[in-house]
Amino acid sequence: MRPEYLYTNPKTLLNKGTGYLSGYTHSLNPYTGCSYGCSYCYVRQMPVNTFRNAEWGTWVDIKQEAAVIFQKELRKAKAKGPVTIFMSSSTDPYQPIEQKEMVTRSLLEVMVEYPPDFLFVQTRSPFVRRDIDLLLRLGDKVRVSMTVETDREDIRKHFTPSAPPIPARLQTLQLLKDAGIPTQATIAPVLPSSEEFAEKLHDVVSRVCIDDYFMGDGSGGKRTKRLGIDALYKEKGLEEWYRPSAYRLVYERLLKVFNEEQIYISQKGFEP
Numbered sequence: 001m002r003p004e005y006l007y008t009n010p011k012t013l014l015n016k017g018t019g020y021l022s023g024y025t026h027s028l029n030p031y032t033g034c035s036y037g038c039s040y041c042y043v044r045q046m047p048v049n050t051f052r053n054a055e056w057g058t059w060v061d062i063k064q065e066a067a068v069i070f071q072k073e074l075r076k077a078k079a080k081g082p083v084t085i086f087m088s089s090s091t092d093p094y095q096p097i098e099q100k101e102m103v104t105r106s107l108l109e110v111m112v113e114y115p116p117d118f119l120f121v122q123t124r125s126p127f128v129r130r131d132i133d134l135l136l137r138l139g140d141k142v143r144v145s146m147t148v149e150t151d152r153e154d155i156r157k158h159f160t161p162s163a164p165p166i167p168a169r170l171q172t173l174q175l176l177k178d179a180g181i182p183t184q185a186t187i188a189p190v191l192p193s194s195e196e197f198a199e200k201l202h203d204v205v206s207r208v209c210i211d212d213y214f215m216g217d218g219s220g221g222k223r224t225k226r227l228g229i230d231a232l233y234k235e236k237g238l239e240e241w242y243r244p245s246a247y248r249l250v251y252e253r254l255l256k257v258f259n260e261e262q263i264y265i266s267q268k269g270f271e272p
């Protein structure tokens, strides 16, 4: 189903980095809403969605004149001190509508002109490759974090049917690495994966972050529980993966091919 798109005129783009993102001065969301509509997305329960009266994943607001507003805010923030930005915390900056609207690209153009001290780009979309030219101009002040929760396409389709295929994400990580852009693969949340997962990641990244519902949803897993995610595990007979200990299995597998220093756990993997 095509999401409902709405043009909005926000007054601000930059938000203060708080809670899980307290290591950042700001968070930045080019869109409100996300057409990937992942089953486990914690934004489903946030006021931005609950007040909406529509299913998460079926609506996206496109922020008009975003670059103009952002440029003013960024310059002002930079004048006050160091600026570190997390993009994005409650939407995917490279979801399909970005191909047409280019809001994210317009914000990156501003950041090339007025570089923040650090930019963390969080996405699960291979479309980030379009912006390699701009990302390169940010040098080592940027890191692209690609969500790769599993290497199993059947699992990806079960939990996030509208999200991009895993092989395309791995190829994109390879492409970014070859271009010289700092990257990481982010296994968040930990979904059931194969024994070969660690090796597949080792081929394309030198840094991995691993996080799960229990460490990373900001409520010890309670938020996720309210989403009823356990039913999706049950349907596949994979309940053992919906436990606080499941991440250990993936961690042990990663340790066979990565050094300990290359593996970041939970919040540490998202810090500037």
Ligand code: SF4
Residues within 6 Å of the ligand: 034, 035, 036, 037, 038, 040, 041, 042, 043, 089, 090, 091, 092, 124
């Ligand atoms: S891509 Fe991220 S923001 Fe979008 S639905 Fe999935 S988890 Fe939520």
